[in-house]
Amino acid sequence: MPYRGRILATGIGLLFNILRYFYYHQYLGLPFYWTFFVLTAIFLSIAWWAGKQFDKVKYLSERDPLTGTYNRRTVEEYFHKATKISDLKKQSLGVIMLDLNKFKEVNDEFGHQKGDELLIQVATALTTFVGKHDLVARWGGDEFVVLVDNMQENTADDYVKELQQAITLRNAENFPNVEASVGYSLYPQHGKSFQKLVQEADAYMYKDKKEH
Template structure:
């Protein structure tokens, strides 16, 4: 984007000075253009990096809580227009503390990265995976239907079962179980802890 603007500016600059004003062309024009393009490219890369870090969890690369909530509000509006539902899945890794205690936090971090990768592989391009905090993740599922939700959750649990560490999972569906993000998270969270107690 930034390099495109700089390139357009230099094209305009060329026509203004050398066509409109009929000033003699100087080879230094290319040097200045290259310098401007270089600065724009570096600035653009820095902007992309800052934007990425502001939206993502630094360990797993999944989206952070703020971005998940922002995405929910946009997705909910689209769901209303299409008269569709939107699923919120909360999941918590079982025995994760034991992994940290027995093998160290480095092993725990590796496990979180593996779970995040498994989640991203499982979901579709219309869904969104975020790290809620600690060993908890949240998944927003486009057009998740109540009659197929239980089957979907079981498949997801199988997909992320790694090294004997399973996940307790709960879900809530917009707008059936609530319309606010906070209400739906509470519902999914309560469901998840009931699942954890049953294990």
Template sequence: MEGFHFDCHFLSIAWWGGKQFDNVRYMSERDPLTGTYNRRTVEQSFHKAAKICDLKNQSLGVIMLDLNNFKEVNDEYGHHTGDELLIQIASTLNKYVTKNDLVARWGGDEFIILVSNMKESFAVDYVQKLQREITLQSSENLSNVGTSVGYAIYPQHGNSFQKLVQEADAKMYKEKKEK
């Protein structure tokens, strides 16, 4: 009976240790506010996805999304409301994308999405639908918040993650200036 008692303690400690490892791993991969992936994780995922794209002769979309007038939300309604808006946007993005896509908070009020096998002909339609979905969700609470979105496609627009982010970012800010 004494061996059984020892085994139970050992199993309890092993379970607890495994649970702690899972928690640490989750926190190292995720943005603590929105629960989306973080910058480091999206970059690592891009490199893995790009290798798969190369093997399958597919493409990979990199979409940058920025909230318009987010500073005004924080200034007028407070940072708690701004945080709630970011959580809401992250939830909307996660519902919008497919299970093979990845949503990450890039920083502040910017998000990045990796879209599996995204074609140039599909990109504009995808981005417009995404913007409508976010505008619809955010307008329920704050009518003055919109989005600017830009995209780049691997390998057509670049071979490195940094190049694609720059390309998507440039398109996003061009759109922002036009609004």
């Protein structure tokens, strides 16, 4: 969970206490007492607590509660920011759609709790595999979407295969029969809108799924 809210709130609280000191004890010339530090500590504690609540709400609003990856709304918002950066750098942005094969069988045979465990492990494998400027989100059910910064068209197929292998290896011990079907599209080569690129990647993914 990020600390932005806590840092900002504490900084404002600290600034308030500095201004309070100069106003009462420098400008007005009132005597300085040790209780000033007690009040400062109280103000800063309240500011830290308020900032923590803000960080918690913001984190939960952006994340999938089960896997901890980003949610659908956040990935769409991030896409628009990422395309602007890609345009400036004249680079491609990859949109990867991923769907687990035989996920229904896992739920039917072992129960939904085991299915949730699989989704968490897949999410961990994805976040471990991708780069620091990439984004992993749960699209819904057993589907994930990954935005890949500066994804090269001539190496995209190799990247996808490595990603599939990373998921299989991660789950080999507990879920040996689970694999992932993956499809991708590239901005701006295959489209400029997020919906168009998702459709292209989705079609590619289901083609891969039929082959398995």
